[in-house]
Amino acid sequence: MNDRVLIRDLHQHVGKTVTLAGWLYNSRVSSKVAFLIVRDGTGLCQCVVGKADVPAEVFETASRLGQESSLEVTGTVHADERALGGHELHVTGLVVVHATHDYPITPKEHGIEFLFSHRHLWLRSRRPTAIMKVRHTVIDAVRRFFNDNGFILFDTPIFAPSAGEGAQTLFNVDYFGEPMYLAQTGQLYLESAALAYGKVYCFGPTFRAEKSKTRRHLTEFWMVEPEIAYAELEDVMAVAEDFVQSIVQRVLKDHRADLEFLGQDVSRLERIVKPFYRLTYSEAAEILRGPRAKELLEKDLEVKNARIAELRSGIAEKEKQRDAQGVKKHVQEKLAAEIIADREELAELEEQVRNIPTHMQLAANFEWGKDLGGSDETIISRLHDRPVFVTHYPRGCKAFYMKRDPKDPRVVRNFDLLAPDGYGEIIGGSQREDDLDALLERMAEENLPTEPYEWYLDLRRYGSVPHGGFGLGIERTVAWLCGLKHIRETIGFPRMMGKVYP
Numbered sequence: 001m002n003d004r005v006l007i008r009d010l011h012q013h014v015g016k017t018v019t020l021a022g023w024l025y026n027s028r029v030s031s032k033v034a035f036l037i038v039r040d041g042t043g044l045c046q047c048v049v050g051k052a053d054v055p056a057e058v059f060e061t062a063s064r065l066g067q068e069s070s071l072e073v074t075g076t077v078h079a080d081e082r083a084l085g086g087h088e089l090h091v092t093g094l095v096v097v098h099a100t101h102d103y104p105i106t107p108k109e110h111g112i113e114f115l116f117s118h119r120h121l122w123l124r125s126r127r128p129t130a131i132m133k134v135r136h137t138v139i140d141a142v143r144r145f146f147n148d149n150g151f152i153l154f155d156t157p158i159f160a161p162s163a164g165e166g167a168q169t170l171f172n173v174d175y176f177g178e179p180m181y182l183a184q185t186g187q188l189y190l191e192s193a194a195l196a197y198g199k200v201y202c203f204g205p206t207f208r209a210e211k212s213k214t215r216r217h218l219t220e221f222w223m224v225e226p227e228i229a230y231a232e233l234e235d236v237m238a239v240a241e242d243f244v245q246s247i248v249q250r251v252l253k254d255h256r257a258d259l260e261f262l263g264q265d266v267s268r269l270e271r272i273v274k275p276f277y278r279l280t281y282s283e284a285a286e287i288l289r290g291p292r293a294k295e296l297l298e299k300d301l302e303v304k305n306a307r308i309a310e311l312r313s314g315i316a317e318k319e320k321q322r323d324a325q326g327v328k329k330h331v332q333e334k335l336a337a338e339i340i341a342d343r344e345e346l347a348e349l350e351e352q353v354r355n356i357p358t359h360m361q362l363a364a365n366f367e368w369g370k371d372l373g374g375s376d377e378t379i380i381s382r383l384h385d386r387p388v389f390v391t392h393y394p395r396g397c398k399a400f401y402m403k404r405d406p407k408d409p410r411v412v413r414n415f416d417l418l419a420p421d422g423y424g425e426i427i428g429g430s431q432r433e434d435d436l437d438a439l440l441e442r443m444a445e446e447n448l449p450t451e452p453y454e455w456y457l458d459l460r461r462y463g464s465v466p467h468g469g470f471g472l473g474i475e476r477t478v479a480w481l482c483g484l485k486h487i488r489e490t491i492g493f494p495r496m497m498g499k500v501y502p
């Protein structure tokens with residue numbers, strides 16, 4: 001009996017004849033045998049087609065099949081520890097579903113721009129596959145955490161008539177001639193749900209007109225936001241700590257191989273256990289101005305300059321080898337691919353080195369009252385091996401809804417959670433201002449009109465209680481867990497300024 005099975009399940013079928021339905025990932029052909037690497041979305045499997053074992057036309061077809069042809073391949077399953085995925089298929093039959101020629105993405109190296117302009121096809125490759133699967137698990141872990149801990153899922157609107165975060169990053173929509181925005185957060189609506197149901201969360205796409213092209217910003221990203229009634233800052237932070245720890249543990253449990261394939265040092269993630277570090281904003285400011293930040297950046301400059309020199313001479317050497325007489329074509333191609341990768345690394349390092357003096361200046365002259373910038377967060381987060389809570393920011397640099405600290409009215413009862421290893425902020429959260437007069441005062445300070453927020457102010461008029469919550473960005477979390485340099489790889493089709501195709 002031929003049953004169609006998934007590559008993931010091959011271990012249950014050793015010795016049996018099965019059919020795989022998939023696509024040709026790669027192949028290697030000699031006069032007597034064709035090795036077809038087949039992928040089916042659940043894994044890769046080497047399918048061995050021996051010339052002596054199949055009809056002549058099957059061997060002929062197998063030998064000529066183009067990369068990403070879709071196919072059904074039948075054969076017996078052999079366990080082999082050395083094989084990709086631990087199993088091999090010894091082929092007896094082959095049906096081509098769609099023969100493909102000239103697939104644009106080869107197993108060789110391509111430049112990142114080229115790959116993103118072919119994102120719809122690139123998704124099939126191993127690296128995006130590993131990242132998308134980690135993303136899937138992160139989202140599952142997020143939902144499980146809240147569902148298992150008594151939170152009610154509450155969907156908040158995407159059409160929003162007023163700003164939830166800063167007005168500078170609003171996207172305008174024409175809503176039957178009325179001005180309207182795309183939601184930057186579900187939080188304000190979620191607060192009303194928390195006062196109705198106690199513990200709630202929303203999870204959806206959020207939109208911010210981020211004009212800066214950084215490795216941490218998208219214009220469309222997914223955020224999960226819990227909101228809790230009868231909770232103060234410390235209670236909310238404790239939830240954030242358990243939450244992040246649970247996501248990390250789940251990803252470690254299910255994706256060790258994917259993380260290793262991506263080059264992530266898994267031991268870094270194994271260190272992510274409670275308690276996380278806790279710093280006040282004022283303490284963070286001291287660190288930025290102090291000797292540890294300076295030493296870190298000086299050391300960076302040294303290490304990066306050394307690597308730049310190494311890459312430059314390496315590229316020159318590889319170019320010489322590539323252009324030498326009598327070099328075999330496959331060697332030439334391999335060198336060309338390495339040169340592309342080296343050039344990309346070089347360009348990135350050169351830019352980083354150009355920026356280091358600015359980052360040093362910014363840190364050394366950091367003034368109390370300013371928000372932490374991206375480079376400041378990077379410094380703080382690189383000086384720690386576990387996530388860091390930075391709390392009690394000056395109220396002027398944070399959102400209007402955050403609760404003023406009764407012990408020091410210059411600051412609010414908020415926190416950002418910075419991931420380690422330079423990944424920076426993955427969570428922003430706070431206790432909310434629950435006093436009507438204090439909130440009105442704060443809105444006036446920000447020149448916010450009260451009219452569009454009357455419903456929000458009602459929450460302080462009728463049964464107001466201490467409450468708070470936070471928002472975690474899925475893409476930044478996945479980038480951190482996978483050890484990626486840029487957030488754009490963590491979502492199927494990233495949206496950034498000037499980048500919407502495909």
Ligand code: 4AD
Nearest residue numbers: 185187217218221225426427428429469470471473
């Ligand atoms: O710190 P933020 O702006 O907080 C809020 O929106 C609050 N309303 C959340 C709350 O208290 N309910 O954003 C929260 C998180 C950030 O820490 C970051 O992970 C992510 O959302 N984020 C972005 N991710 C990708 N691209 C962007 N442009 C992002 N802006 C924020």
Ligand code: MG
Nearest residue numbers: 416425427428
């Ligand atoms: Mg924030």
